[in-house]
Amino acid sequence: MSLDAKALAFGAYFLIILVIGVWATRFSSRGVSEYFIGARSVPRFVVALSAVVSGRSAWVFTGLAGLAYRDGASAVWYIVGFTIAEMLLFFFFAIRVRRFGEARDCVTVTDILAARLDDRVGRLRVAVAVPIVIFYTAYIAAQFDAGGKALAQNYGVEGHTAIIATAGIILFYTLLGGFLAVSYTDAIQAVFMISALVLLPILLIPAEGGWAVVVQHLNPSAMDPMKIFIGMMIGGIGLGLGSGGNPHIVARYLSIRDADGLRFAGVIGTLWNVVMCWCAVLIGISGQAVFRGETTLATKQASETVLLQLTQAYLPPLLAGFVLAALFAAIMSTADSQLLVVASSIVRDLVQRVIFKGTELSQRMLVMLSRLVVLGVTAAAVAVAWRGAESLHALIVLAWSGVGGGARAATDPLRLLGTSYRNWRHSWHPLRDRNRPLLGH
Amino acid sequence: MSESVAFVLVMLVLPLAILATPLLLYVWTGSRWKG
Numbered sequence: 001m002s003l004d005a006k007a008l009a010f011g012a013y014f015l016i017i018l019v020i021g022v023w024a025t026r027f028s029s030r031g032v033s034e035y036f037i038g039a040r041s042v043p044r045f046v047v048a049l050s051a052v053v054s055g056r057s058a059w060v061f062t063g064l065a066g067l068a069y070r071d072g073a074s075a076v077w078y079i080v081g082f083t084i085a086e087m088l089l090f091f092f093f094a095i096r097v098r099r100f101g102e103a104r105d106c107v108t109v110t111d112i113l114a115a116r117l118d119d120r121v122g123r124l125r126v127a128v129a130v131p132i133v134i135f136y137t138a139y140i141a142a143q144f145d146a147g148g149k150a151l152a153q154n155y156g157v158e159g160h161t162a163i164i165a166t167a168g169i170i171l172f173y174t175l176l177g178g179f180l181a182v183s184y185t186d187a188i189q190a191v192f193m194i195s196a197l198v199l200l201p202i203l204l205i206p207a208e209g210g211w212a213v214v215v216q217h218l219n220p221s222a223m224d225p226m227k228i229f230i231g232m233m234i235g236g237i238g239l240g241l242g243s244g245g246n247p248h249i250v251a252r253y254l255s256i257r258d259a260d261g262l263r264f265a266g267v268i269g270t271l272w273n274v275v276m277c278w279c280a281v282l283i284g285i286s287g288q289a290v291f292r293g294e295t296t297l298a299t300k301q302a303s304e305t306v307l308l309q310l311t312q313a314y315l316p317p318l319l320a321g322f323v324l325a326a327l328f329a330a331i332m333s334t335a336d337s338q339l340l341v342v343a344s345s346i347v348r349d350l351v352q353r354v355i356f357k358g359t360e361l362s363q364r365m366l367v368m369l370s371r372l373v374v375l376g377v378t379a380a381a382v383a384v385a386w387r388g389a390e391s392l393h394a395l396i397v398l399a400w401s402g403v404g405g406g407a408r409a410a411t412d413p414l415r416l417l418g419t420s421y422r423n424w425r426h427s428w429h430p431l432r433d434r435n436r437p438l439l440g441h
Numbered sequence: 442m443s444e445s446v447a448f449v450l451v452m453l454v455l456p457l458a459i460l461a462t463p464l465l466l467y468v469w470t471g472s473r474w475k476g
Contacts, residue, residue: 073447073448073451073452076451076452076455080455080459083459084459084462087462087463087466090463091463091466091470223444223445223447223448224444224447224448225447225448225450225451225452226447263466263467263470263471264467266463266466266467267463267464267467270459270460270462270463271460271463274456274459274460275456278452278456281452282452
């Protein structure tokens with residue numbers, strides 16, 4: 001694919017993002033609620049696509065297609081697991097979160113926990129917000145590094161320049177447009193992703209001589225969907241349930257215009273998950289026929305490039321350019337959401353609710369402070385990514401998995417019980433009310 | 442059950458079944474949540 005087509009597609013994509021960023025600026029400047037959760041007025045369709053894409057991100061293009069390339073049809077059980085888990089979250093968890101959030105004026109996941117557990121002093125806020133700030137900043141750095149590498153590999157930009165460019169693009173629209181810009185760019189990315197994933201098998205399979213020919217060249221085990229069944233299902237369910245524990249996904253639940261719209265979002269989100277992911281599996285399986293006898297794709301890391309290689313071989317140059325841009329945007333969509341989570345933890349949870357508790361701060365001042373924090377966190381993350389040592393990122397991933405996972409494991413049951421507990425309007429504390437039952441009254 | 446039949450089931454029937462589930466939930470929860 002020529003660099004011109006790639007550059008043209010990337011330029012067009014970038015222009016769309018810029019326009020959205022500028023368009024959302026005025027709205028996002030009104031207050032903290034507008035800047036961090038779109039003032040609970042984001043359309044249900046945008047919330048559905050944004051929640052699904054923020055959860056899946058670039059993994060559909062790389063990890064899932066690679067999984068299907070290596071393990072064949074068994075990969076569908078992974079999709080079944082997380083699709084059903086996420087669907088149930090939309091219908092039975094998200095609606096409760098949204099209603100509770102509006103009733104108690106919650107903007108962050110920490111707000112929800114503090115309101116639910118009656119944290120009047122602010123200790124809980126500090127205990128939850130500080131780890132979020134530390135580990136999310138490290139995670140953003142890893143995203144800048146990944147985005148920089150994607151930019152360097154596909155567009156020939158020098159390493160450090162690529163990191164700065166990645167951070168600069170994300171900073172521009174996140175700083176100006178806040179949550180609204182992040183959500184709408186996610187939705188556009190979702191449309192690009194589904195278009196590419198549906199179109200690729202339609203062009204690829206006939207070009208290879210039809211499905212009958214493709215099947216002839218598959219590994220015999222690729223057709224067996226029960227090869228790895230239980231493990232795939234459990235892994236998928238874990239991934240799906242975990243998405244409801246991410247602060248940036250909870251922000252999407254809180255942002256929807258009406259709580260009832262989350263049922264609609266559940267239908268659209270499931271549709272998007274099913275179509276995108278099944279197409280990715282079909283592409284991965286077809287890749288076995290296209291790259292038969294290719295030993296260089298045997299490793300896990302190499303197999304994750306299958307979809308990108310097929311994209312460049314079978315899609316028209318301009319569309320393939322858009323897929324590359326969408327892949328880059330998928331990395332960006334993770335980082336922009338994390339940036340807002342860090343900024344909201346600092347401004348909303350620590351500054352507004354702990355440091356200046358009882359003092360009325362103007363909404364414009366809080367938004368200005370939020371933008372400064374976004375700038376500061378971006379600078380800190382760039383500084384970490386700049387050093388770029390592989391061991392440092394391994395440490396970040398390990399820390400994120402360990403501490404992040406541990407913290408989530410500790411708070412998830414509280415969140416689930418907190419939203420399911422019938423008497424949720426009244427405060428409840430696990431230590432103060434030892435004799436009170438957790439569920440039912 | 443032969444592998445090819447199982448393959449068709451998981452690649453065609455299973456996604457349709459999963460797509461039908463939220464539609465059923467949408468109808469079922471409609472009256473429940475609005476109450």
